[in-house]
Amino acid sequence: MTAQVAVKIRLKRMGKIRAAQYRVVVVDARKKRDGRVIEEIGYYDPNTNPSTILIDSERVQYWLGVGAQPSDPVRAQLKVTGDWQKFKGYRDGQEGRLRFPETVNKEEARKAAVAEVQDEAEKHRAAVAEAKAKEEAEKKAAEEAAAAEAAAEEAGSAEDAAPATEEN
Incomplete structure (x- = not known):
């Protein structure tokens, strides 16, 4: 006979003082905050801008499916990543709000800047x-x-001079 264990998905604090980072962990609900965990399923860093949230969606779906209860902060993160909506079976229109910063190709950015400067120089030259x-x-x-x-003036002075010679 297997014992039913109350399982929670919550944050485990890591990092320095005033520079906390968290791991999203699956843990027995009766354990301490930083106690032994069953499985680490993600990472959360609130110090970056925007906050870094990395969660293994497949493992979260498994643990939610077997009855693990997320803590409030973890539930908020799951809503951001879209895993909570996926678990609840919401329609495709209600996806997560997690956005990744647009990666800029340095070479393309440099070429664009050079082209812009050349256009300005050409306009200036023109x-x-x-x-x-x-x-x-x-x-x-x-x-x-x-x-x-x-x-x-020469024509006017030549006209003045010409009649004088004719009269003489």
Whole structure:
């Protein structure tokens, strides 16, 4: 005859003072918090941002299926990972809220940054070339206007001088 053992899934405290890390463990309910465990099924680190939650879903489903009761903090973590909803048989729409940070490929990020800098440099070069062309066009127009004015003055002085010679 086998004895029925009250089994709980709870947190086992690890780590330094004021820098706690926890293991998610299956333990006899009558044991101490950090006492002997039946099985370690996960890890929880609240000090990282976002918190690190690693739980073996298959083992959690097994232990919940045989009657293990999760503590409140563990139940909250199981809801985040979606294991509690899976155990309760909720529909697919109610999944866990656990999100993994988007991994950024360093090489792609570097290429994107280089391309962005090159685009900005090209825009700057185009703006400088446009400003230089505009300045040269204004300078050329001013020179042409000065030349036209000088030609007009010469023509005007030549007209004044020409009638004087005809009269003599």
